[in-house]
Amino acid sequence: MDEAGGRERLVSALMRRLINIKPGQGAAFMxxxxxxxxxxxxxxxxxxxxxxxxxxxxxxxxxxxxxxxxSRVAFHPDVLTGKVLILSDTIASLQRLxxxxxxxxxxxxxxxxxxxxxxLVRATLAPIIAxxxxxxxxxxxxxxxxxFGLGETSKxxxxxxxxxxxMIRDLAAHVxxxxxxxxxxxxxxxxxxxxxxxxxALPQALPRLIDSLRLSLGPAWVFLISAEAIxxxxxxxxxxxxxxxxxxxxxxxxxxxxxxxxxxxxDVILRGISREVFPWYHGKGK
Amino acid sequence: xxxxxTFKDIWVEYGEKIVLERVSxxxxxxxxxxxxxxxxxxxxxxxxxxxxQEAPTRGQVLxxxxxxxxxxxPDRGVVFQRYSVYPHLTALQNVxxxxxxxxxxxxxxxxxxxxxxxxxxxTDMLTAVGLQHNLNIYPSALSGGMQQRLAIxxxxxxxPRVLLLDEPFGALDPEIRLEMHDxxxxxxxxxxxxxxxxxxxxxEAFKLxxxxxxxxxxxxxxxxxxxxxxxxxxxxxxDKTKPVPLDVTTLLLPSSDEV
Ligand SMILES: Nc1ncnc2c1ncn2[C@@H]1O[C@H](COP(=O)(O)OP(=O)(O)OP(=O)(O)O)[C@@H](O)[C@H]1O
Ligand SMILES: [Mg+2]
Numbered sequence: 001m002d003e004a005g006g007r008e009r010l011v012s013a014l015m016r017r018l019i020n021i022k023p024g025q026g027a028a029f030m031x032x033x034x035x036x037x038x039x040x041x042x043x044x045x046x047x048x049x050x051x052x053x054x055x056x057x058x059x060x061x062x063x064x065x066x067x068x069x070x071s072r073v074a075f076h077p078d079v080l081t082g083k084v085l086i087l088s089d090t091i092a093s094l095q096r097l098x099x100x101x102x103x104x105x106x107x108x109x110x111x112x113x114x115x116x117x118x119x120l121v122r123a124t125l126a127p128i129i130a131x132x133x134x135x136x137x138x139x140x141x142x143x144x145x146x147x148f149g150l151g152e153t154s155k156x157x158x159x160x161x162x163x164x165x166x167m168i169r170d171l172a173a174h175v176x177x178x179x180x181x182x183x184x185x186x187x188x189x190x191x192x193x194x195x196x197x198x199x200x201a202l203p204q205a206l207p208r209l210i211d212s213l214r215l216s217l218g219p220a221w222v223f224l225i226s227a228e229a230i231x232x233x234x235x236x237x238x239x240x241x242x243x244x245x246x247x248x249x250x251x252x253x254x255x256x257x258x259x260x261x262x263x264x265x266x267d268v269i270l271r272g273i274s275r276e277v278f279p280w281y282h283g284k285g286k
Numbered sequence: 287x288x289x290x291x292t293f294k295d296i297w298v299e300y301g302e303k304i305v306l307e308r309v310s311x312x313x314x315x316x317x318x319x320x321x322x323x324x325x326x327x328x329x330x331x332x333x334x335x336x337x338x339q340e341a342p343t344r345g346q347v348l349x350x351x352x353x354x355x356x357x358x359x360p361d362r363g364v365v366f367q368r369y370s371v372y373p374h375l376t377a378l379q380n381v382x383x384x385x386x387x388x389x390x391x392x393x394x395x396x397x398x399x400x401x402x403x404x405x406x407x408x409t410d411m412l413t414a415v416g417l418q419h420n421l422n423i424y425p426s427a428l429s430g431g432m433q434q435r436l437a438i439x440x441x442x443x444x445x446p447r448v449l450l451l452d453e454p455f456g457a458l459d460p461e462i463r464l465e466m467h468d469x470x471x472x473x474x475x476x477x478x479x480x481x482x483x484x485x486x487x488x489x490e491a492f493k494l495x496x497x498x499x500x501x502x503x504x505x506x507x508x509x510x511x512x513x514x515x516x517x518x519x520x521x522x523x524x525d526k527t528k529p530v531p532l533d534v535t536t537l538l539l540p541s542s543d544e545v
Contacts, residue, residue, distance in 0.1 A: 181369035184339055187358035189384035189444055195394040199383060203374045280374050280424045 061250035069250035073243075085239065086258070093236040094262070096152060097224050100159025101213070104220075107160070108167035109209055115168065116175025116205070117197050126172070133165035138226055145231060155227040162223040163216040170212045175201050207281035210274045214267050221263055289351075290315040290480050291336060291448055296345035297515070298331055305331050307515035309345070311499065313448075318474055318481045320495035322488055322538070327501045328516045329484040333452050336482055337364055349447065360384070363446030367453045370437035371425045377436050378421040381408040384444045408443060414476075415439045415469060431462035435469065442477065451483040455490070467494060488538070492530045498522045500538045 013021050023031055047060040061069070074086035081088075111129070114121040141158055148154040178201065186196045228237030236259055243251045275282050291313040298306040305328045313319050321329050334340045335347050341356035348354070349361060358364070371380050385404040386396050396404050412418055415435040425433050434454055441449060451470075455463045471494060474481055485491050491498045500520045507513050520538045524530070531537070 179369035181366045182372060184337065184358050185364060185366075185370055185440075186383075186387075188337070188360055188362060188364050188441065188446070190360035190387040191394075192387075192391065195387050195391070199386070199394040200372065204372075278374070280426060283426060 058247045058249055061253070066250045066254050069248065070254050073251055074254075086255075088234055089236045089239050089255075090258070090262070092232075092234040093224060093228065096155045096228075096235070097159065097220060100156045100224070101163070101216070101220055103156070103160040104164040104167060104216070105209065105213055107164050108171055108212070109205065111168045112171025112209070113175060113197055113201055113205055115172035116178075117201050118193065122172070122176070129165055129168055132161075133169060137162035137223060141227065141230070150231040155224065155232070158227050159220050159223045163220050166219075167209070167212045167216055171205055171209055174208045175205050178204060207274050207278040210270050210278075214270050217263055217266055221259065225259075288315050289313065290349065291482070292346075292348040292351075293332075293335070294346045294348065296335065296342045296347070298328065298335070298340070299343045299515075303512040304515035306342075306501075306517070308517050309501075311518060311521075313480065313482065313497075315480055316478055317497055318479075318495045319483070319497045319499060320491035321482070321484045321499050321501055322486070322491050323501035323516065325486075327503070329501055330452055332501065333450050333482065333484050336448065337362055337450055360388075360444050361447045362450055363441030363444055363448070364450045365434065365437045365441055365452070365454045367456050371433055371440060373425055376422045376424055377412060377417055377428070378405065378408055380425070380436055381411055381440050381443050384440065388444075408439075411439045411443045412436075414442075414473065429462075431458050431466060434458065434466060438470070438473065442473065442479075445477075448480045448482060451481065453484055453486060456486060463490070470494065488534045489530060492524045492534050492537070496523065496526070498524060498538070 043060070044063065047062045050057045050060050051062050051065075070086075075084060077084055111125065115125060115129075116122070137158060140161065141154075144154040144157050144161075148157060182200060183196065186200050191199070224235075225237030225240070228235040229241040232238040236255055240252050240255050289312045293309055293311045296306055296309040297304070309332075321332055323329050331340070335342055336354075338347075338354050338356055338358050346353050364370070372383070375383065382396075382404055385407060386394055389400060389404070390396055395401075409418065409421065412421060415438055417432060417435055417439065420428060420432065425436065428436065437454075454470075455466045458466060467490070470481070473479065483491075483495065488498075498521075499518055500522075501516045502519045503511075503514050504517045504519060505514045522537055524537075
């Protein structure tokens with residue numbers, strides 16, 4: 001009976017156009033997991049084959065090997081410093097990332113609002129921000145190193161300078177695109193420019209800022225790891241580039257997976273905050 | 287009745303294109319004026335002038351005898367066809383907003399007793415438009431008619447000298463429209479409002495307004511239609527003792543002395 005129902009559904013699915021066949025929640029989850037599982041299995045298979053052919057293979061380390069190296073290098077307190085490497089790397093990287101992103105977000109919020117709301121500010125600052133935005137941030141990294149030294153500052157500045165222009169422009173465009181009716185209406189309700197910014201533009205800018213922050217996380221990681229690769233003595237990017245000299249895929253791969261996990265987590269948290277705090281933005285009228 | 291809003295020999299031009307020419311009109315306090323006319327005739331332009339969204343190329347708009355600054359101010363309330371309410375605020379917050387702007391210049395928010403008083407005022411206003419059961423709902427969850435009710439409440443809580451409406455019921459179903467007619471007539475009478483309303487619907491204009499103004503081109507040059515602007519081609523006071531006639535177009539034919 002169940003089988004007949006399944007067949008019926010299958011037949012009805014096949015008769016519709018492809019664009020109209022939508023997976024349910026469970027099916028979507030399964031479909032999404034499929035490529036991940038496939039890649040994982042492929043890797044395990046390939047690693048096993050290579051290690052059978054050559055036990056000293058470095059390119060595709062088996063899971064056992066990775067676990068072993070990780071516990072030796074990353075999880076075990078270092079004899080010299082007494083610190084757990086992966087922990088201190090993670091803390092250092094997240095700190096740089098957090099401060100850099102934080103600065104970029106605050107700057108984007110203030111400038112984005114000012115540009116979006118006040119035509120005079122837009123006329124004055126939009127061209128220079130557009131100019132800065134087209135400069136590849138990595139190209140100014142040497143300048144940052146010269147100006148701010150090789151310490152934390154230049155890495156943080158790189159992240160902030162790298163992602164801020166886009167966030168500013170996105171937010172300014174979003175605020176400027178608020179229906180003119182809203183702006184006129186606020187004035188008929190007696191709003192000053194400041195009150196209008198605070199009560200009309202700001203609350204509608206915030207969820208958009210979170211969106212653009214989520215999109216900027218990827219580039220932010222790129223800038224972080226680039227800066228760490230070039231000049232650092234701790235950090236996830238630093239570690240990866242350090243062990244590269246010894247072809248230590250058994251360290252690099254778990255580090256990359258760990259970075260991916262951290263990035264994913266940040267994205268999920270930001271999305272959750274947005275849905276919780278701005279229900280109206282996600283089409284939930286309560 | 288005293289004059290509240292006066293248009294003095296107004297011209298509106300956009301570059302080569304003349305939209306309004308030689309428009310003079312004075313509106314007395316407490317009247318309900320409806321502006322009708324074909325699409326593109328300049329009805330909304332008329333309203334934008336009164337709102338202060340635009341300044342005329344020539345001429346003056348006076349409110350209570352004083353020339354208007356070309357910006358919107360709280361002595362003129364407005365309801366547009368759409369986008370009049372804030373999607374990020376609940377119904378109550380939407381109406382509170384005008385009260386908060388007035389009393390809290392820096393934060394734009396009220397606290398404590400001031401807030402409780404404002405909530406009372408806003409709730410009364412929402413009750414007057416029939417939204418007392420939807421105080422804490424976001425506009426996206428309100429129907430089109432309810433959103434317009436909210437927009438009206440939001441404007442009226444500021445007690446504007448003139449209420450400007452640009453096709454406020456244009457996007458609503460016929461039945462909801464009738465409900466809105468009752469509502470706006472009731473509020474107009476209760477609050478002693480002066481209303482200037484643009485509409486496409488002649489029946490609506492004659493049913494609601496104490497004065498119907500038709501805006502259209504007086505002259506027409508077939509080779510250069512943009513050379514002539516629109517003016518007021520008829521100015522009619524509907525007889526409120528009789529029902530609205532089925533065909534009202536004849537009532538709006540240009541009066542001979544105008545041409
Ligand atoms: N900023 C502008 N620049 C140039 N032309 C404009 C501008 N604003 C309006 N117009 C023109 O002025 C004319 C009158 O516009 P208006 O919006 O007042 O018409 P309307 O009578 O309200 O029409 P509708 O019934 O379609 O709303 C139109 O031809 C329009 O194209
Ligand atoms: Mg119009």
